Amino acid sequence: MPLRCLDDTGADVHAFAVPPDAWTALAADNRARRHLGMPCCGARVSLKRSALGLQFFAHVGRGGCTTGDESPEHLALKQIAVDAARAHGWHAETEVAADDGTWRADVLATRGRARVAVEVQWSPQDDAETLRRQAQYAAAGVRGLWLFRQRRFPVSADLPAVRVAGSVAKGFTALDLPIVEVLAAAFDRRLKFGIPAGSTARVRAFGAVLECWDRDCEALTRVVTGFDIVLGDNCCSFSLEDLTSEPELREVLLSALPEDPQRGRLKRRFSSASEASYLSNGCVRCDRILGAFFVNAARADSSQIRGFDISITPGIAATIVSRGEFDPVWTVVAAHPASRVAPPRALV
Template sequence: MTLLPSSQHVCAMALSCLDDSDNRLQSFDLSDADWRELEVKNRRLHHLRMDCCSAAVVLKRSSRGTKFFAHRIAGPCTSADESEEHRHLKMMAVEIARSSGWQAATEVGGTTPTGEPWRADVLAVKGNAKVAIEIQWSGQTNAETLRRQEQYRLSGIRGLWLLRQPGFPIVHDLPAACIGGSLADGFQALIPAHERMLARHRRLPESWRQALPMDAFLRAAFERRLGFLTPLEAVGENATIVVETAIADC
């Protein structure tokens, strides 16, 4: 994901777009026949547009057959293309969220109460609860991750991060896991034991506090079965605590 100077990030390739009635279309929700029909209709009417910048849309497939929407003409809304891994993880998150009873869509945008724009890779909604799933395949500073997490908090959204780059903060306000594995072998969610985890540790699941299949991790998140342990608790070290008691009249 590439950040624009305005701090609003957009995708040159997307799994969703808007039609002329502002309905959101998800590429992975369409059958092959529906996709071909939509492609023909869009060539004739040019009725589809990118949600990020309202640019005209062209329908494409990746080398692995993944359907996606792209800008018809390169313009001011330019960024590096998302990787196939990024798109796959977004689709996985939507599928698992929906199967767990949430409404979910990709590339949903909004603004904070102060007017700062944000765009979530996946936004899942269930009643009053909102969760943004961010897949950060490219490198990003911890300060930028925390800044964007604060945008979600201010917007009443809980952010969950899947980061390819390890070494991120282990704090309650930043639920996160490192992405291990690959498209070919399947993805893992790697739970760090400390903030000094390195990229080479991705190949060594035993180096992490916990390693589990990514789909199992996401399902636990949407079923509210994830809990937070401090780094001290996670590595099983001893700690000194003080317990204070008092008598209260009832």
């Protein structure tokens, strides 16, 4: 189900670039003149529409051509990739093969000397095959960008890859964004590897209810038990004690908590049990420390009290990296980040 064919002058014809009424006329003209051919093998072409209205070309007698059929999702994502590349000043074509036949890109985008191949991998593919094909692109000076449907696949600075969810009817997403935005970022040099400044992380704040340990008080207090920071498939957890020595992250996280008259003050207190001072919860009535021992015991019964997004700054990125709990991921950053963690790897 290719999206591109050639006319009798050798010029490209893209199915998605032909208006619906012109598509019908082109089909009739092709039946009469048989002037359209497949770029993969030269076979005659038939013009078709899928059940969802996607226009595509089909072989008339496949013969020895090994080009496989593609799903509507595969076709739609190729069209989206072409549109995104062209919108950012790139020249983009579908189904482009190397002169020596070593590779064939779903979409090949070029701008100056830069070349990016977008591969839509809607069927399962093992890691060895992905790495082999990426190596072929690299040997040809082409940067490969992979759009996977499967959940597990290799990711590295040399292999840009994201998981795509959704359908033609419902739309597609990747990295919790519309796929259009992810591809736009890729062709605008805003798809970065690592934990780059300007990217967005999701935060989940958790809390529980504790009874004050002082028998003269015994007030019930809502406490904060910790925070999860989620970026891609990674999740990094922070307790209040962890935030004691991280002023930038502490300020960002605590300022996002909703006001709660049943929550005690969050401040640095001295704990006689640990013989140290750290950021802690306090009793809402008497302000006595509700320390790590009590909060850790309550974590099993804690629940999410707030979810929000934060912008990654160089300082916050350094804090996350220092914990060693994050695997680097590909991330979309803001259009004009003020600074970056050195050195995130851009797609192109």
